[in-house]
Amino acid sequence: AQTVTQSQPEMSVQEAETVTLSCTYDTSESDYYLFWYKQPPSRQMILVIRQEAYKQQNATENRFSVNFQKAAKSFSLKISDSQLGDAAMYFCAYRSRKTSGTYKYIFGTGTRLKVLA
């Protein structure tokens, strides 16, 4: 069974600085998606960034980028130039890329990010 582990329950970063959130996962599949979701205090979860396992290039979305290490099964999120609005709970998630059969999202337990002014 697939698992997703986020070992940092809470992180803090100074405004304008860079922070990296860690995520490791375990799977026997070779083709899958990895995601980072952000859940601000208002609780609406939004997708931050997505990585397809077959792509070697790390995904980037503006100030958000990932470091995807497939062999190590590691998927960290780097937030550059941190802003107060980045304060939220961040969830790492895994999903099989299968298009038939049963598959589901597996979420980590989350990392709460605090941004200090």
Add this chain to the structure above:
Amino acid sequence: KAGVTQTPRYLIKTRGQQVTLSCSPISGHRSVSWYQQTPGQGLQFLFEYFSETQRNKGNFPGRFSGRQFSNSRSEMNVSTLELGDSALYLCASSLSSASYEQYFGPGTRLTVT
């Protein structure tokens, strides 16, 4: 385009009662997934519905059930509520069961006393 809506937003129930939560997906989306979010367990997948059929199911007892209507709206029912069912219940919609991109609703906060 309107987002995913969930009703009610807050609910207080007593042990032993049952509850029904509702989720309206984004227009055109046919897949609806339900998650239970608790501080200790994070997000746990409950089930997914697509075209009125349950496609996937998580490891929850049979007290948790759901259904989807022809307009893709979905309901989740929890019978014989227990204190441990207190959680934020999130609904997410996607275009199809194979779509990887999910859009989440604001959630329903259920408190069981």
